[in-house]
Amino acid sequence: MIEKFPVKSIRTTKSPSTEGVTTYTMLVDFNDLPNDISLEVNPRKPKMNTAVAKKLIHAVTGTEEDFDIKNRGIVIIANNLIFNNGQVTLDLGDDRTRFGILDGGHTYTAITQNRGDMPEDMHKYVKLEILVGENLDATGLADARNTSVQVSDIALFELxxxxxxxxxxxxxxxxxxxxxxxxxxxxxxxxxxxxxxxxxxxxxxxxxxxxxxxxxxxxxxxxxxxxxxxxxxxxxxxxxxxxxxxxxxxxxxxxxxxxxxxxxxxxxxxxxxxxxxxxxxxxxxxxxxxxxxxxxxxxxxxxxxxxxxxxxxxxxxxxxxxxxxxxxxxxxxxxxxxxxxxxxxxxxxxxxxxxxxxxxxxxxxxxxxxxxxxxxxxxxxxxxxxxxxx
Incomplete structure (x- = not known):
């Protein structure tokens, strides 16, 4: 799947520890964020009826404009990325279990489902961190990025x-x-x-x-x-x-x-x-x-x-x-x-x-x-x- 969208700013970082892995960090207008990025890479599916999710939705629809500063953003694993003239072409491949949103699924869902309820003429931005490289371990990254929730689940179970x-x-x-x-x-x-x-x-x-x-x-x-x-x-x-x-x-x-x-x-x-x-x-x-x-x-x-x-x-x-x-x-x-x-x-x-x-x-x-x-x-x-x- 190929997604094309404009970005406000972009920074490129090549990993010093893993050859061939590049991280692209960018700010994207809520209204330009694609609708169909896979969430299957993320081990936790978004639950939008929790108190935390409701706060996220309020942050999306509210009048404060500093969402990109207060929110951690969305982490995506992609097959390839090309940046040209202010626009990103994102190649998410065909394997939805390997490429897609690794972390930030609640943020992504809150934005894509509720951006239509923002005040008119308001522009808000979300940070995207997109990782590209054939040496990426999606499984290991998913576990590492979601450790706090997972381990807390196990600790509560131990009680x-x-x-x-x-x-x-x-x-x-x-x-x-x-x-x-x-x-x-x-x-x-x-x-x-x-x-x-x-x-x-x-x-x-x-x-x-x-x-x-x-x-x-x-x-x-x-x-x-x-x-x-x-x-x-x-x-x-x-x-x-x-x-x-x-x-x-x-x-x-x-x-x-x-x-x-x-x-x-x-x-x-x-x-x-x-x-x-x-x-x-x-x-x-x-x-x-x-x-x-x-x-x-x-x-x-x-x-x-x-x-x-x-x-x-x-x-x-x-x-x-x-x-x-x-x-x-x-x-x-x-x-x-x-x-x-x-x-x-x-x-x-x-x-x-x-x-x-x-x-x-x-x-x-x-x-x-x-x-x-x-x-x-x-x-x-x-x-x-x-x-x-x-």
Missing amino acids: DDKFNDVKDVLKKESYADDVAYKDNDNKSIPVADLLRLMYAMNIEKFASETTAPVSAYSSKAAVFRDYKKEIDKGDDNVYAKLIPLLPELVRIFEFIQRDMKKYYAEFKKANGQSSSAFGKVRGVEGAGNYHTAFSKMDIEYQISNGFIFPIFGAFRALLKENNDGTIEFEFSPEKVWNKVGVNLVQNTFETDTNPQMAGKNKTLWQGNYRIVEGAKKDLLIEKLMNQNGL
């Missing part, structure tokens, strides 16, 4: 003791004291990271290869909302059944972190390619002194979650629900990893070498699931043959 079961099951783990359950906890593991692991294993919501828990990677806010909705149902919910598995889920996540380089080298070697370039892959840092996400085990490479989660989520194919309602792994996840780890890593890196795209690629998640499901079927056949003495 209701809704994380007590999580605390109990982790109390003997080495990282138990490193989990932050409140927004003022200065600890290294946000509880949201544990919720993401369970979301990726939600066999009720994602029962087969036809669906994929992509939000485990792409939206912490969506994960938290789903967890809260289920926990509020009482004891009979899928997360109550998955919480006892959390230590095992952590181990799965970390053996993927630990072994990915080894399996990357194996598949490259099998294809007659160099196996020594893992550290040069986009989204991989190393070789160096790094640690796994939870237990802080020493590892040689730091690997983007965009590569890890599509592999991690595939192991839900091994889960089964028993007659008593408990959930367990039918076969050892590590045994399956040792069996098909090369296939999973190869499928992941041959599908996409951009970790942000890989993490959100439903086809990749589905392909990895099928690989684990195939290994499960082989183990079931082997088990039946052993039982029958064959």
Whole structure:
């Protein structure tokens, strides 16, 4: 989608930390702001009936003209931007989940829905901050820009003791004291990271290869909302059944972190390619002194979650629900990893070498699931043959 509109002023800043990323800061007249910029990048949809939203609407329709000074403005991720003769041509691409309004959705909605009620002949301006660059991580930016709201939600949830079961099951783990359950906890593991692991294993919501828990990677806010909705149902919910598995889920996540380089080298070697370039892959840092996400085990490479989660989520194919309602792994996840780890890593890196795209690629998640499901079927056949003495 292409949007063209005039701007009052514009400033360009190239990022010194991320090559190829440029930030364009500009002031735009309310009446020139386009109507159809996507809000799907933002993990929170605007709720315009709150007290804060009503104040925003009043600021839009009122007589004060200093909106651009008092309001933080709107942050947008775009595919490209061209400025010429006082007019911006904004390329928002075709992917509404990647390009659009990252932050400031309430401001945008308040302006576009209520600017017609401004006093006649009055001009008000809003600040736009538009980020352009192929190395932008929309998911990471969305979480970072919306952290205050998200963490406060989790902290309020903690007041209701809704994380007590999580605390109990982790109390003997080495990282138990490193989990932050409140927004003022200065600890290294946000509880949201544990919720993401369970979301990726939600066999009720994602029962087969036809669906994929992509939000485990792409939206912490969506994960938290789903967890809260289920926990509020009482004891009979899928997360109550998955919480006892959390230590095992952590181990799965970390053996993927630990072994990915080894399996990357194996598949490259099998294809007659160099196996020594893992550290040069986009989204991989190393070789160096790094640690796994939870237990802080020493590892040689730091690997983007965009590569890890599509592999991690595939192991839900091994889960089964028993007659008593408990959930367990039918076969050892590590045994399956040792069996098909090369296939999973190869499928992941041959599908996409951009970790942000890989993490959100439903086809990749589905392909990895099928690989684990195939290994499960082989183990079931082997088990039946052993039982029958064959």
